[in-house]
Amino acid sequence: MKILVCIKQVPDSAQIRVHPVTNTIMRQGVPTIINPYDLFSLEEALRLRDKFGGEVTVLTMGPPMASESLRKALAIGADRAVLLTDRFFAGSDTLATTYALAQAIRKIEQTFGKQDIVFTGKQTIDGDTAQVGPGIAKRLGLLQLTYISKIAECDPDKGEVVVERRAEGGVQVLKTAMPCLITMIEGSNDVRRGALGDTLRAARAEIVTWSARDAEIEDLTKCGLKGSPTIVKKVFAPAPRSEKAAFIEPGKNAAESADALIAAIFTRHPALEADMTKLASGL
Amino acid sequence: MSATPPPPARANAKKELPEHFRDYKHVWVFIEAERGDVHPVSWELLGEGRKLADKLGVELASVVLGEPGEATKAAAAESFSYGADVAYLVEHPALADYRNESYAKAVTQLVNTHKPEILLLGATNLGRDLAGSVATTLLTGLTADCTELAVDADGSLAATRPTFGGSLLCTIYTLNYRPQMATIRPRVMAMPARDADRTGRIVPFTPDLAEDEIITKLLRFVPDRDSNKSNLAFADVVVAGGMGLQSAENFQLVKNLASVLGAEFGCSRPLVQKGWISSDRQIGQTGKTIRPKLYIAAGISGAIQHRVGVEGADCIVAINTDKNAPIFDFAHVGIVTDAIRLLPALTEAFRQRLSPHQRDRLAG
Numbered sequence: 001m002k003i004l005v006c007i008k009q010v011p012d013s014a015q016i017r018v019h020p021v022t023n024t025i026m027r028q029g030v031p032t033i034i035n036p037y038d039l040f041s042l043e044e045a046l047r048l049r050d051k052f053g054g055e056v057t058v059l060t061m062g063p064p065m066a067s068e069s070l071r072k073a074l075a076i077g078a079d080r081a082v083l084l085t086d087r088f089f090a091g092s093d094t095l096a097t098t099y100a101l102a103q104a105i106r107k108i109e110q111t112f113g114k115q116d117i118v119f120t121g122k123q124t125i126d127g128d129t130a131q132v133g134p135g136i137a138k139r140l141g142l143l144q145l146t147y148i149s150k151i152a153e154c155d156p157d158k159g160e161v162v163v164e165r166r167a168e169g170g171v172q173v174l175k176t177a178m179p180c181l182i183t184m185i186e187g188s189n190d191v192r193r194g195a196l197g198d199t200l201r202a203a204r205a206e207i208v209t210w211s212a213r214d215a216e217i218e219d220l221t222k223c224g225l226k227g228s229p230t231i232v233k234k235v236f237a238p239a240p241r242s243e244k245a246a247f248i249e250p251g252k253n254a255a256e257s258a259d260a261l262i263a264a265i266f267t268r269h270p271a272l273e274a275d276m277t278k279l280a281s282g283l
Numbered sequence: 284m285s286a287t288p289p290p291p292a293r294a295n296a297k298k299e300l301p302e303h304f305r306d307y308k309h310v311w312v313f314i315e316a317e318r319g320d321v322h323p324v325s326w327e328l329l330g331e332g333r334k335l336a337d338k339l340g341v342e343l344a345s346v347v348l349g350e351p352g353e354a355t356k357a358a359a360a361e362s363f364s365y366g367a368d369v370a371y372l373v374e375h376p377a378l379a380d381y382r383n384e385s386y387a388k389a390v391t392q393l394v395n396t397h398k399p400e401i402l403l404l405g406a407t408n409l410g411r412d413l414a415g416s417v418a419t420t421l422l423t424g425l426t427a428d429c430t431e432l433a434v435d436a437d438g439s440l441a442a443t444r445p446t447f448g449g450s451l452l453c454t455i456y457t458l459n460y461r462p463q464m465a466t467i468r469p470r471v472m473a474m475p476a477r478d479a480d481r482t483g484r485i486v487p488f489t490p491d492l493a494e495d496e497i498i499t500k501l502l503r504f505v506p507d508r509d510s511n512k513s514n515l516a517f518a519d520v521v522v523a524g525g526m527g528l529q530s531a532e533n534f535q536l537v538k539n540l541a542s543v544l545g546a547e548f549g550c551s552r553p554l555v556q557k558g559w560i561s562s563d564r565q566i567g568q569t570g571k572t573i574r575p576k577l578y579i580a581a582g583i584s585g586a587i588q589h590r591v592g593v594e595g596a597d598c599i600v601a602i603n604t605d606k607n608a609p610i611f612d613f614a615h616v617g618i619v620t621d622a623i624r625l626l627p628a629l630t631e632a633f634r635q636r637l638s639p640h641q642r643d644r645l646a647g
Contacts, residue, residue, distance in 0.1 A: 011447070036556045094427075098419060125552075126447050128569055129427035134383075134415025143499055144383045146412045162502065166408060166562075167381065168317055170506040174382070176499040187558040229424035233441070234454040238587055245601060245617035254628035257620055261600070262632055264616050265577070269598050272577055273636075279520060279545040280637040 001054035001156050002113050003045040005078065006101060006120040006136070007038040009062050009069035034069045037121035039076075039191045040184040044151060045119050046077045046192065052156050055079040057108060057115075061089060061100055067207045074202035075194040081205065082108060086212040088223045094127075096227035098135030103217045104210065105140060116156065118142060118181045130183075137181035145176065146183045298437060298458045307461035309369075310336040311399040313390070314347045314362055315409055317381060318504070319354040323474065324405030326365045328467060330475030331432055332403055333366035338434045344369040344399070344486075348389055350379035363483040365475050370485050371397065377492045380501045381409050387416035389490035394421060396488070399462045401440050403432075406466035414466050424457030425464040428568065430471050430591060440465065445568050450587050470516045470572040470595070515564065520546035521575045521596075523566055524554065525589075527582020527603060527622050531559035536626035537581055543634045549573070551583045567592035581622035585610025602626075 011030045019026050034042075045056045058073040060066050061084040070081035084104045092100065109115055118140070123130035130146075137144040145163050149171065153162040156178075165172040166185055194202070212220060221227060248264050251257045266273045312332045315322040329345065336343040345362035349355030351374040359370035371393055377385040390413065394402065402417075404410035406428045418425035426442035430452075433441045440463040443454045457463040515521060522544065524537035534550070541548035549566040550559070566573055567589040574595035581602045583589060590613055593599060601614035602622040611617045618625070 094415075094425065095419065095422065123569065125569075128446070129425075130411045131415040131418070131425060131427050134412060135419040138387075138416050138419040144412070144416065145499075146383075147408045164505075167504070168315075168322060168407060168409060169320070170504050172380070172504055173502040174499055175502050186555050186562055190558070229422070229460040230426060230455050230457050232453050233456050235446075236452055236454075237450075238445075238452055238590070243615075245611045245614040247606075247611075248616065248618040250618060250620045254620075254624045255632065257618060257625055258628040258632040261602075261616070261618055261625075261629065262636060265598060265600060268616060269577070272598065275576060276520060276544060276633075277637045280543060280633070282545060 001048055001052045001116045003048060003054065003056045004105060004108060004115045004118045005038070005042050005045045005056060005058045005073070006118065006132070007042065007058055007060050007069060007073055008035045008121070008124050008126075009033070009060060009066040010035045010124055010126045032065070032068065034072055035121050035124045035126075037123055037125070037184075037186060039121075040186055040188050041119035041121055041182065042073060042076060042078065043189045043191045044182070044184050045117070047189070048117070048151070048154060049079075052154070054116075055112075057082060057112060059084065059101070059104060059108065061085070061097065061104070064209075067209070070207050071202050071205070074205050075199045076192060077194055077198050080112065080208065082208040082210065084210050084215055086223075088212050088220050091225035091228065092223065093228035093230045094129055094131040094135055095229055096223055096225075097132055098139055099222045099227060100212070100215075100217060101132070102136050102139035104215045105136070107210070107215045114179070116159075116178045117161075118179070120181065120183050122147060122183045122185055133181060133183045140179075140181075143176045143180040145174065145180055147185050148182050149185050149188050151182070298439060300459055300461070304459075304461040307398045307400045309341045309344055309399050310339065310401045311344045311346050311371075311403065311462070312362075312367070313402065313404040313410065313413070314345050314358055315405050315407060316347065316349055316355070316358045317409070321358050321361065322405055322407060322409075322469070324407060324410075324467070324469035325362075326477075327469065327472040327474055328403045328405060329362060329365040329367055331467070331472040332401075333475065335401060335432060335434055335440070336368075339400075339438055341400070342368040344371055344397075346371045346373065346390065346393060346402075348373045348375075348378045348386060350374065350376055359485055363481045364477045364479050366481070368483050370483060371488050372485050373488045373490055375490050375492050377494045377497055378490075380504065381413075382497065382499050382501065383412055383416055384497050384499055385492055386413050387420065388492060390417050391420050392490050393488055394462060397486075402462040402464045404464075404466045406468045410466050414464060418464050421462070423460040423462060423464060424455075425466070426455045426457070427466050429465045429467045432465065432467065439463070445587065445591050468568075468572050470574055515547045515549050515566065515571045515573055518547035518573065519575050520544050520577045520579075521549055521566070521573050522546050522579045522581065523549040523551065523583060524581045524622070525551040525583030526553050527584070528554075529582075529623065531557075533623055534559060536623065536630070540579070540581075540626055540630045540633070543630050544637070546575075546577075551586075551589050580610055580614070581626055583610055584608045585613065
């Protein structure tokens with residue numbers, strides 16, 4: 001099987017700070033990571049390769065430094081890495097991003113062979129849109145399977161897959177055909193640590209680096225800001241709340257603290273106690 | 284979404300709507316119905332859509348897809364009670380259960396035929412799966428996971444959404460393409476009052492679909508066991524835990540308190556990313572938005588991504604060892620202490636305080 005996994009290098013959200021005056025993200029010193037949701041898709045791709053043979057290619061679009069994330073993906077076990085990088089892609093919204101990625105995937109298929117499955121993360125932790133996967137699927141005419149919790153069956157010879165998909169109030173069991181695009185949900189598998197051999201290989205591996213021209217992306221009006229139907233009109237920090245929290249002094253022990261906290265809650269919201277008494281007794 | 288703030292030149296881009304988009308009119312809301320149940324977010328969006336339509340002086344339409352039959356027609360009729368003037372009733376056997384192929388085709392055909400200027404969907408798994416396909420097919424803009432919608436002076440949809448995990452908010456326009464599409468998180472917009480006497484116009488639409496051309500088949504649907512089903516979004520009391528709990532085992536302390544309170548339990552995003560807790564329990568921008576009377580956050584630092592999911596709570600109680608944690612900026616009551624030590628005591632204290640038996644004895 002040939003499997004492609006799209007990943008994104010993102011700032012570690014836990015460490016993001018916003019500049020108080022300019023309202024811009026302070027990137028200096030913020031470590032970058034592979035978008036955590038992508039790892040579940042990468043792991044699933046590696047499992048399919050380990051079971052059926054074949055190869056896993058990872059693809060990312062981003063600045064040259066995004067090659068670090070590709071190298072990490074190689075160290076986890078991917079076989080090949082492709083970096084799509086060009087200033088023409090700067091400022092892409094989801095529609096422009098999926099145009100560039102879909103073109104790059106076409107080029108990957110010309111160069112390295114037809115892909116049976118394309119994986120993306122469920123969403124990223126910086127943009128949070130969950131729209132790039134569906135956009136790529138539509139542009140490449142791939143059957144779309146989002147929010148997958150399990151690949152129950154996969155038959156590369158027949159080109160069939162059966163998956164479990166998280167839906168409202170339950171799980172859909174869907175049967176479809178390859179080629180398809182899959183996004184895995186978090187917790188669907190345990191992401192492996194790379195083997196020592198993979199780590200050594202990753203350090204030396206060549207990362208295939210393509211510009212827009214290399215990827216044969218000819219229509220640059222569909223890329224970057226020019227190719228984005230949405231525009232960001234205003235960026236601002238959430239309004240701070242005027243009122244600060246009322247701090248409760250911790251007591252001598254946990255029990256005293258608990259009593260003080262409960263007293264503070266019910267003093268502030270007298271009606272809560274009656275409501276909660278009913279709720280606690282299951283009424 | 285772009286991860287890079289755009290240069291000012293772009294932000295000042297002029298609206299030049301091409302001629303062929305000028306007859307795109309009216310506000311549409313996609314009604315999410317699965318197995319006969321309409322997702323409440325659809326009614327919330329009708330409430331919000333009503334405001335946008337009134338401001339624009341246009342009609343509000345609901346878009347109802349499903350298999351031919353009573354349930355689908357009932358959803359269309361019900362949409363009038365929540366504010367729709369028109370209901371597009373799209374019935375076809377291939378629409379019995381949600382599948383991306385059939386739903387994306389039907390919605391795209393409906394848009395191309397009846398041409399809305401605004402199309403809103405819930406930011407649920409279904410809505411996000413569908414919206415991305417439809418927007419890409421139509422090559423129009425889509426603003427995902429919005430928390431606020433408005434119409435500006437020239438009639439453009441101003442869609443505001445958190446970005447960078449909620450550290451910043453940005454307002455996004457789709458200036459020169461139609462429809463302007465947005466997905467909106469459940470429980471962000473208020474539920475409108477239901478008016479059973481309101482009526483409207485049904486517009487039937489037959490999509491060009493054939494089951495044998497749809498490759499993906501639904502083999503079966505496995506409903507969640509009721510006991511395990513999260514009712515977070517609608518709970519009156521919610522207890523949640525974060526990384527301050529330090530281990531998956533300690534999360535039991537949160538569940539114990541929730542159990543004594545008859546509350547729902549939830550968690551912050553890192554616990555889901557670590558695989559400790561299932562994603563249907565996640566509270567925040569990428570999880571559930573909650574509006575309880577009381578919210579207790581134990582060991583949660585309160586990144587903005589979490590904040591946007593809980594701000595609607597009447598009373599937010601924060602327990603954290605770090606007195607500078609952002610959660611104290613929006614909590615109403617805070618205590619600087621270790622949640623792992625406080626939670627068992629708090630559970631016991633609430634158990635005594637809220638027990639009717641205990642109260643009777645004290646009163647007697």
